[in-house]
Amino acid sequence: MPSSCPECGSSNVVEDDLYSQRQWVCVDCGSVVSEGHLTTTVSDETQGRAVPYHASTEAIKKPCRNLIAGFSRVRALCRILRLSSDMESAVVSLFERAYNHPNFIFVTLSKKEILGGCCVLSVCRQCNWPVAMGTIGYLLGVDNAALGAVYREFTKALNIEINTVGIMDLLESFCYDFKLGPQQVDEVFAEPPQRLVDRTSALIELAADAWIVTGRQPLPLLFAAVYLAWQSLNPKVRMKYTFIKFCKIGKAPEQSWHRSRDSVVKRLKELRDVLCKLGRALPWLRGGTVEPNTVVTLVDDILKNHRALLMRAVSNHEQQLQNESQTAQTTACDNERSDSDRSDSHCSKTAELMDPDQAGCENPPDEEATDGQLPPNHWSKRHLFLPPCVKNRKRQRVDAPQPEVTGDEEISDSEIESYIRSQDEIEMYLNVRKELKKKT
Numbered sequence: 493m494p495s496s497c498p499e500c501g502s503s504n505v506v507e508d509d510l511y512s513q514r515q516w517v518c519v520d521c522g523s524v525v526s527e528g529h530l531t532t533t534v535s536d537e538t539q540g541r542a543v544p545y546h547a548s549t550e551a552i553k554k555p556c557r558n559l560i561a562g563f564s565r566v567r568a569l570c571r572i573l574r575l576s577s578d579m580e581s582a583v584v585s586l587f588e589r590a591y592n593h594p595n596f597i598f599v600t601l602s603k604k605e606i607l608g609g610c611c612v613l614s615v616c617r618q619c620n621w622p623v624a625m626g627t628i629g630y631l632l633g634v635d636n637a638a639l640g641a642v643y644r645e646f647t648k649a650l651n652i653e654i655n656t657v658g659i660m661d662l663l664e665s666f667c668y669d670f671k672l673g674p675q676q677v678d679e680v681f682a683e684p685p686q687r688l689v690d691r692t693s694a695l696i697e698l699a700a701d702a703w704i705v706t707g708r709q710p711l712p713l714l715f716a717a718v719y720l721a722w723q724s725l726n727p728k729v730r731m732k733y734t735f736i737k738f739c740k741i742g743k744a745p746e747q748s749w750h751r752s753r754d755s756v757v758k759r760l761k762e763l764r765d766v767l768c769k770l771g772r773a774l775p776w777l778r779g780g781t782v783e784p785n786t787v788v789t790l791v792d793d794i795l796k797n798h799r800a801l802l803m804r805a806v807s808n809h810e811q812q813l814q815n816e817s818q819t820a821q822t823t824a825c826d827n828e829r830s831d832s833d834r835s836d837s838h839c840s841k842t843a844e845l846m847d848p849d850q851a852g853c854e855n856p857p858d859e860e861a862t863d864g865q866l867p868p869n870h871w872s873k874r875h876l877f878l879p880p881c882v883k884n885r886k887r888q889r890v891d892a893p894q895p896e897v898t899g900d901e902e903i904s905d906s907e908i909e910s911y912i913r914s915q916d917e918i919e920m921y922l923n924v925r926k927e928l929k930k931k932t
Contacts, residue, residue, distance in 0.1 A: 566608040587611040622665040626711040670742035691721035712755035724791035773804040809876040
């Protein structure tokens, strides 16, 4: 600020803000003492300090349109599944983190939609919330294989450790999804949800003891167990209703069971086979016939004594195999005795015949099967309950032999002759050349 006016010497100098530039004006004479500069001087630039970009003109970065749509989509999924507000916030935060990850930033919109479902599934498993992958796939309308592939890539890219969810953790919420309450269906079809849960859990426990749960997807097995549990609670009336009719009565989502209907039918067959094996071991049936279509009438008795029936069924199976082995040995001895001349070497021949059978009591090496089926003398034939991978061996993949071509192979005379022109071909070639020369 100047101390005095150079024109009149007055010290009454004030700042004038009338114009865009800052000016100092003398009040007494009205002369301009000094004025500001529109640009900085060299001294100002050397003495000033740098201002960072974020503190000057940077605008706040807004999320893109697809990210906003993804937020609304995952929030809708959380509300459909009735997740808490904390879980919903965790899902949104995880989705934003996954959306901006380099592995998913340039993928298609359909894959980003699946990514939102993976975030919901991840948070549900971390919080022990009973939600299956098939449920998320049904809500998104995508195949379970595509959802599983994105989920594996998602957990690997973000390094997320997920707790495994057992089939019993999904059981209660799965049973409550069926609309089978007294106010929802007729009295004949109605069943209290808790009673259905108890019967289904007992069937799942029996299936686990019989190796049916091992390596299987949970949803088809849950559908099969719930259906059999519903039938067994009132078998005289409900035995005639098929699985599809049961799903329509319980108002189960068609897309959830229709896509896995073939797997549900297989699990139903396996459960009924196990129940038939245990039903034949009931002492009051005395080895009577038990049919798969009517075995639901015995489910109550089987579940009450399934531990003892398992041991009894295995014992009966081993006894039956032993009797068959003895019968086969006796038949072989009789055939040998009728064909031989009843010589003194009969005992030695009988001993020779028994040695391979006795050796067969041990676990012999498996024979190779060309069609993927187990050989007749496979060791698994002597056990009543086995894992599926043992009973149904997968067909081994055989690569087609590739032709080995090195370039040094000999060429046959017939192939060489096929490259040489015949006399007719030579004459035809010469005639064509003459015609072409005439036209040119």
